[in-house]
Amino acid sequence: MNGMTAFSLAGSAPLNSAEELEATLRQIGATRYHNLHPFHRLLHGGKLNKGQVQAWALNRYYYQSTIPIKDAVVISRFRDRGIRLEWRHRIEDHDGDVGTEGGIERWLKLTEGLGLDHAYVESTEGILPATRFAVEAYVHFVRDKSPLEAIASSLTELFAPNLHEERIAGMLAHYDFVNPDIMSYFSRRLTQAPRDANFALAYVRQHATTPAERELVCNALIFKTNVLWVQLDALYHAYVDGHIPPGAFVPKDK
Template sequence: MTASALGKGVVLNSAEELEAALRHIGQTRYHNLHPFHGLLHGGKLNKGQVQAWALNRYYYQSTIPIKDAVVISRFCDRATRIEWRHRIEDHDGNIGTEGGIERWLKLTEGLGLDSDYVESAVGILPATRFAVEAYVHFVRDKTPLEAIASSLTELFAPNLHEERISGMLAHYNFVNPDIMSYFSRRLTQAPRDANFALDYVKTHAHTPAEREAVCNALLFKTNVLWVQLDALYHAYVDGHVPPGAFVPKE
């Protein structure tokens, strides 16, 4: 069970208090604070470690449209389904249109990884698989309100993407703007998606209990993101790569 995101005795009595609580969670729990990101963006990793990050993160990215299809399935409301479904196209693309998954494969290919190997997910860390699958299960099993609330990490993504683009381009000679196109595109997509989700939870969380559930959903999602970086750090910085996982050549 997820621990409450609110302190003992804290009650959220309005939409404004809910938004303030959500933004506080982002400021204190979002994975931009993880030390692995400091290494990645500061040029402190070698190419093999960057490959390991991109490989594992692909599994998360490739599962996002599956997660969003599950979210859509939770709603009888046609307007919400219509609003949400562009997220699937953002990642899967459409006929003749490149999506986020293809852009991420451009990143992994540019880093020297074989795309068939990346897509197979054979070499990902166990914690990556468990965390990503837990996210899909969450949006399937929790309330539709909580399913939407779990996406609210997008509120904090643009600043991280900007830091990632500038840091990786500045520090790694094996990175160029073309293979960073996933992040450039998300600079406009993420705010649009986050604004809808934020408006939705502020409008539909009517009671203090529902507002607390929204906060706990965001807390859960920050944990999903954080634990993936914990696993990467343990495996590829501390050097404890589990059996069967990707082993960098450098």
């Protein structure tokens, strides 16, 4: 896959079967998933101060809170009731239900535990411009591309459990302001993400039936890895290199 560009496979991989598709998807994850980003290495290794961890959690909230909106758009793309039923639980996972805590509430538990004001986090007024642009691009992607590509873009969940395990262990080990209770979002996703990923993988294996369609699936995953990666680029530039854009969150804790 030497011909892969920043945005696509560019015809660099053989995609003549579902097996070759899956192998290529897993290679994309192994080389492009955001667990490899230097910011995550700092976060999980205990190299950030509290203010920098706050900045990460604040910005990531915008992504987390937009996921059910993205999933509602995915549902709107399908006439197939069975797919809508299958996809619907993703919204409930994040939004919760009557009397049931969802992922967004768990993420707010994290931001509150880190000392951020609840209303400020929910307002999203302090997030980085790149965070907003990247997350909104993801919603536009699932709205504007084919339903096959919309589902394929969720396949980063194939690689999420290992990242969550690393994050839980690393942050609990290195930060005295982190405890298991505020990390509940990640522990819950250890079971939710594999279930979701397995459905999406089976779907693209079945429905991408030509080399061209399989390449679209791979390019959708590359797009999604870029959405995740660029958010960490922005965090690193602002809160590690120190170039915080006007109006964005300025940490008080060092």
